[in-house]
Amino acid sequence: MEGDSVTLYTDLTEIHEDDEILWKYGAEKSPIAQINRADEIFSTYDDVPDGRFRDRLKLDDQTGSLTITNITTEHAGVYELEKRGAKLSSKTFNVSVYARLPVPVISRDCSSSSSSSSSSSSCSLVCSAVNVGHVTLSWYKGNSLLSSISVSDLSISLSLPLEVEYQDKNTYSCVLNNPISNQTQHLDITHLCHTCAEVHIHCCDSVEAVLRLVVTALMGVAAAAAAVLLVNDVRSTRAK
Structure with a gap:
């Protein structure tokens, strides 16, 4: 899961003086970590490839196991462990990373x-x-x-x-x-x-109520106008 820490185990209990551990990533098999006790090498190559592993790799100095912290989907892929010593051996890990799921x-x-x-x-x-x-x-x-x-x-x-x-x-x-x-x-x-249906009815009821208010208001305006005209007509008649 994205954000988790994932450890790839060597299945070794300890690394001997003449052993060399090399971790590679991707189809290009880019080196990302190495332990060589004879040459006193204990390194993670954070900038390989393209810096995606920067500040995310940790090596166990006793077993050579590799931990990827705060993993993301861009770290998915094939990891290869190569062990050199009295004999050459290798181990492959296929890592799938899933985004955290939202609640449906x-x-x-x-x-x-x-x-x-x-x-x-x-x-x-x-x-x-x-x-x-x-x-x-x-x-x-x-x-x-x-x-x-x-x-x-x-x-x-x-x-x-x-x-x-x-x-x-x-x-x-x-x-x-x-x-x-x-x-x-x-x-x-x-x-x-x-x-x-209830939602539609409420909607229609609201529209109908607005229409009734509009009609009532218009009728009121018409009545007021008629009253004004009547008053003016009466005044005009009296004046004559």
């Missing part, structure tokens, strides 16, 4: 509900997660998987719909996971599943 968000989808023939008795929901990669987004009913969608790209937005009955008493949850972690959001039907 469950929201009401009124657009789907309003177009559904069963909208009067069902509730349309959508679970979503943004800027995620190498993850699976799933809906569960209790412990049973209902549906899921996976993506291998980086920084993409995912959404997964679900339709439930308003009176449904089952437990639903939306889970976002990768191979090493997960985040879960539980569904509160009572809180989220207000009928969209």
